[in-house]
Amino acid sequence: EPEVTQTPSHQVTQMGQEVILRCVPISNHLYFYWYRQILGQKVEFLVSFYNNEISEKSEIFDDQFSVERPDGSNFTLKIRSTKLEDSAMYFCASSRKTSGSADTQYFGPGTRLTVL
Amino acid sequence: SQQGEEDPQALSIQEGENATMNCSYKTSINNLQWYRQNSGRGLVHLILIRSNEREKHSGRLRVTLDTSKKSSSLLITASRAADTASYFCATDPGGYQKVTFGTGTKLQVIP
Numbered sequence: 001e002p003e004v005t006q007t008p009s010h011q012v013t014q015m016g017q018e019v020i021l022r023c024v025p026i027s028n029h030l031y032f033y034w035y036r037q038i039l040g041q042k043v044e045f046l047v048s049f050y051n052n053e054i055s056e057k058s059e060i061f062d063d064q065f066s067v068e069r070p071d072g073s074n075f076t077l078k079i080r081s082t083k084l085e086d087s088a089m090y091f092c093a094s095s096r097k098t099s100g101s102a103d104t105q106y107f108g109p110g111t112r113l114t115v116l
Numbered sequence: 117s118q119q120g121e122e123d124p125q126a127l128s129i130q131e132g133e134n135a136t137m138n139c140s141y142k143t144s145i146n147n148l149q150w151y152r153q154n155s156g157r158g159l160v161h162l163i164l165i166r167s168n169e170r171e172k173h174s175g176r177l178r179v180t181l182d183t184s185k186k187s188s189s190l191l192i193t194a195s196r197a198a199d200t201a202s203y204f205c206a207t208d209p210g211g212y213q214k215v216t217f218g219t220g221t222k223l224q225v226i227p
Contacts, residue, residue: 044217058214
């Protein structure tokens with residue numbers, strides 16, 4: 001069964017450094033998402049992306065964050081200058097586009113980001 | 117209450133017993149999913165139930181959905197120590213809108 005994959009599974013970085021988290025969505029999916037979960041808290045929506053544009057973003061998704069689909073298979077989340085409070089699990093998700101109806105979001109296993 | 121609230125927040129049972137977790141939500145949904153998460157680890161997808169379904173089974177898991185009450189339950193039968201984890205419901209409104217996760221139920225199964 002096709003699945004969303006994410007790399008790396010764990011990323012450790014120094015405060016102020018840039019990080020790029022990578023996701024490979026399911027191959028025929030056209031909608032992509034990033035979510036975040038700070039340790040012990042709920043999973044929170046960050047951003048959705050379709051047709052090379054951000055569709056929706058939360059108040060968490062400020063100017064230090066950006067998303068990109070650099071090629072036909074990857075979807076990335078870049079954090080420009082990491083802060084301690086960016087330490088969290090980051091989940092990627094994707095869904096198909098179906099004519100006129102919604103489809104399910106499928107989640108990847110997550111990347112644990114630790115900012116020191 | 118918030119969209120996707122689970123209860124109880126924590127549940128401790130003996131191995132072999134059944135565990136029931138509930139999820140309530142506020143807005144209409146396209147589907148509802150249940151996930152398991154071991155401490156500090158990623159999400160493991162357990163089961164998805166669509167809004168036009170009332171019950172689904174997968175191995176020792178049974179999920180029910182009552183859209184009139186905006187609630188779902190996850191039943192784990194014959195629990196095992198390895199079932200110890202946090203369990204989250206996630207509501208998907210469809211239309212490519214964001215999925216909302218609940219606060220989770222922390223299940224402890226005592227051997």
